[in-house]
Amino acid sequence: DIQLTQSPSFLSASLGDRVTITCRASQGISNNLAWYQQMPGKAPKLLIYAASTLQSGVPSRFSGSGSGTEFTLTITSLQPEDFASYYCQQLNAYPITFGQGTRLEIK
Amino acid sequence: QVQLQESGPGLVKPSETLSLTCTVSGESVTSGDYYWSWIRQPAGKGLEWIGRVEINGNTEYNPSLKSRITMSIDRSKKQFSLKLNSVTAADTAVYYCARGYRGSYYFNWGQGTLVTVSS
Numbered sequence A: 001d002i003q004l005t006q007s008p009s010f011l012s013a014s015l016g017d018r019v020t021i022t023c024r025a026s027q028g029i030s031n032n033l034a035w036y037q038q039m040p041g042k043a044p045k046l047l048i049y050a051a052s053t054l055q056s057g058v059p060s061r062f063s064g065s066g067s068g069t070e071f072t073l074t075i076t077s078l079q080p081e082d083f084a085s086y087y088c089q090q091l092n093a094y095p096i097t098f099g100q101g102t103r104l105e106i107k
Numbered sequence B: 001q002v003q004l005q006e007s008g009p010g011l012v013k014p015s016e017t018l019s020l021t022c023t024v025s026g027e028s029v030t031s032g033d034y035y036w037s038w039i040r041q042p043a044g045k046g047l048e049w050i051g052r053v054e055i056n057g058n059t060e061y062n063p064s065l066k067s068r069i070t071m072s073i074d075r076s077k078k079q080f081s082l083k084l085n086s087v088t089a090a091d092t093a094v095y096y097c098a099r100g101y102r103g104s105y106y107f108n109w110g111q112g113t114l115v116t117v118s119s
Helices: none
Strands: A004-007 A010-013 A019-025 A033-038 A045-049 A062-067 A070-075 A085-090 A102-106 B003-007 B018-025 B034-041 B048-053 B059-061 B069-074 B079-084 B093-101 B105-109 B113-117
Touching: A004 A085, A010 A019, A019 A033, A019 A085, A019 A102, A033 A062, A033 B105, A045 A062, A045 B105, A070 A085, B003 B093, B003 B105, B018 B034, B018 B093, B018 B113, B034 B069, B048 B069, B048 B079, B048 B093, B059 B069, B079 B093
Parallel strands: A010 A102
Antiparallel strands: A004 A019, A019 A070, A033 A045, A033 A085, A062 A070, A085 A102, B003 B018, B018 B079, B034 B048, B034 B093, B048 B059, B069 B079, B093 B105, B093 B113
8 A cells, every 4th residue: 555644743833824734655656646624523625636736716825746755735824714634645556545634723 | 516425324333234325416426537435534533545436336445444345336326335344343433425536536525424333
């Protein structure tokens, strides 16, 4: 199985901050990576697919980059609704796997 | 706008079979562009991909669960289903159904249903 390791697992930040979450794959996955946001008690929401393509309706303060084994999700100018958990997902090979998650909390 | 809704028992006894159905509304399930999938999440933990089924009946399962899983799809009812047998407490989780596109990017999710395994 391809393992995805997110860092950090926990992140404390303030409104207006710029934050970056990293996802490292245990082997190369090209750009076959997605990022999801999950609010407490809710289903995940797709933010970015193909490593860097912003899903329709997602604010432009979210961006993704990377290829191969290292990927990043960046959120510029944090808004109150951004404090949530974030997961990366690879679909380069079965079984599909997710990172362990990053919890973003308000400082 | 497609919507997905999980249904099924919220409580299952150990060693029995967990059965869930996902009902799709707003769009057909007959397109071959989509993978109809199940994903679960134990309380306070991360996401685990269970498997997916296509409209032609092809399936792909997580090897960690493969011996216990059956997935199927009913195009006339616009439903797809998950059966997980021989459950234990470790199978207690929120179960999500989701529609995968372009190789299992999950653009659409159900709201999730909590299944507890307990006697």
